[in-house]
Amino acid sequence: MRRAVSVLVTACLLGLTATACSDSTAGGTDAAPQGSVDPTADLKGVKLTMWTAQNSVSQPKQAIEAFEKATGAEITTEVIPDPYESNVPTKLASGVKPDLMFWQPTGSTLPFVQPQQNLLQLDNEDWVSKLGKTEQSLGQVDGHRYAAIVTSPAxxxxxxxxxxxxxxxxxxxxxxxxxxxxxxxxxxxxxxxxxxxxxxxxxxxxxxxxxxxxxxxxxxxxxxxxxxxxxxxxxxxxxxxxxxxxxxxxxxxxxxxxxxxxxxxxxxxxxxxxxxxxxxxxxxxxxxxxxxxxxxxxxxxxxxxxxxxxxxxxxxPDQTNGVVAFKTGDTERQNAARQFLSFWLGQDYPEYIKTNKLVSVQPAVPNPAGLPQTAIAQAEALSTATGVFQxxxxxxxxxxxxxxxxxxxxxxxxxxxxxxxxxxxxxxxxxxxxxx
Known part of the structure; x- marks a missing residue:
């Protein structure tokens, strides 16, 4: 999202779970199985939902269409109205969960969706080691990874x-x-x-x-x-x-x-x-x-x-940089969500950044041709950049x-x-x- 903006305290007070907004050490530790994933395994009949903000609805389109073609899965995007950062916790508090969602991968904003209770841990996924140094530092709370980094932080x-x-x-x-x-x-x-x-x-x-x-x-x-x-x-x-x-x-x-x-x-x-x-x-x-x-x-x-x-x-960082996967209680869908992230940040990634004209978050994957010089200058500056207060x-x-x-x-x-x-x-x- 354009702005790096915090969620208002009212999102906390709504209570996403019985322990919503409690100490960050609280909550369950169950997670989807970790390790290698076959990114193109057959998923015919599996349907996933992905929440996006208004300005990020088109961003995953290439990855979704390629994944659907490769696996037979169906991924439906649902736009959560702006202000995204406060409307998402409100919707989660009603008991509705998506399978996947764009979310700002910072220590200041990840806690508002209660990662320990709500999100799959992604510590050992096959794409983690491919990320650049700055990108690897994002998406974590209390030593565990909860967000895949799909685009470079602003x-x-x-x-x-x-x-x-x-x-x-x-x-x-x-x-x-x-x-x-x-x-x-x-x-x-x-x-x-x-x-x-x-x-x-x-x-x-x-x-x-x-x-x-x-x-x-x-x-x-x-x-x-x-x-x-x-x-x-x-x-x-x-x-x-x-x-x-x-x-x-x-x-x-x-x-x-x-x-x-x-x-x-x-x-x-x-x-x-x-x-x-x-x-x-x-x-x-x-x-x-x-x-x-x-x-x-x-x-x-x-x-x-x-x-x-x-x-x-x-x-x-903003919400277009990170994608989280939810604990839905449905093992098949949870594994399919992990498989989508493996596909997105694996074999599809070069095509994804080419289609969207994005700087690569993976040092081994070169930036696509045709980026403006301002984008290249920013990519070069990222390795020595310091984080904003968010x-x-x-x-x-x-x-x-x-x-x-x-x-x-x-x-x-x-x-x-x-x-x-x-x-x-x-x-x-x-x-x-x-x-x-």
């Missing part, structure tokens, strides 16, 4: 218009957040073009300018935060929010309609040069790809990684909603940070996590 960095950079005399890419702000000031002074395009209308991209500035926080901060010994109101976080407000929004480095502009507007502006830069994840690339050719993108767009004090990217925190507060309040004058930077802390505590307390 990469956060800066898309820029090559012509605007050329007109502004920018010859080297910024290597820190402050250098990027200096480049932005240079662009505004020399061209009059808005240096950044910000998206207040859709809200979710507002978080990225803050996230990029939080990259110097050490792992010890996140470890302490997850034990309730640190807080989202830490000075580094508040300062990052303040800098975004004062330097970019109030400082005139964003386009004039930043409060109402949309994600689609952002892609258009970067392509037509009415804005110079957009700090966003890979979904912006996908959005632009839906209306522009690879040739057009390569001609007009560049991309560079950015962190607070380094030329480093961030990675941000990866590092036990649950990810909806900071973008509080930032949206800030741009309309309803919250100060300190209050944005406090809102994140309040939601963080509330969700983890509802989940019964120690220390909250």
């Amino acid at each position: 990469v956060l960095g800066v898309y820029y218009n090559k012509d605007v950079f050329k007109k502004a005399g920018v010859t080297s890419m910024p290597k820190s957040y402050d250098e990027m702000l200096a480049t932005a000031a240079q662009i505004k002074a020399k061209t009059g073009v808005a240096p950044f395009f910000e998206v207040g209308g859709d809200k979710w991209p507002l978080q990225w300018q803050v996230q990029a500035q939080m990259t110097d926080l050490p792992q010890s901060f996140w470890d302490d935060l997850n034990k309730n010994k640190e807080s989202w109101t830490d000075k580094v976080v508040v300062d990052a929010i303040t800098k975004y407000k004062t330097k970019i929004l109030d400082g005139g480095l964003a386009q004039k309609n930043y409060k109402t502009a949309t994600f689609v507007d952002q892609g258009k502006a970067i392509m037509d040069g009415s804005a110079a830069m957009a700090l966003n994840v890979t979904s912006l690339q996908a959005q632009i790809q839906s209306t522009a050719s690879t040739e057009e993108m390569d001609q007009k767009l560049g991309w560079f990684p950015i962190a607070n004090s380094a030329a480093q990217a961030e990675y941000s 990866v590092k925190a036990l649950t990810a507060p909806d900071m973008h909603l509080a930032l949206a309040d800030m741009i309309y004058g309803k919250k100060s930077p300190q209050q944005v940070a406090q809102a994140a802390q309040d939601q963080f505590e509330q969700i983890l307390k509802a989940r019964g996590v120690d220390g909250f």
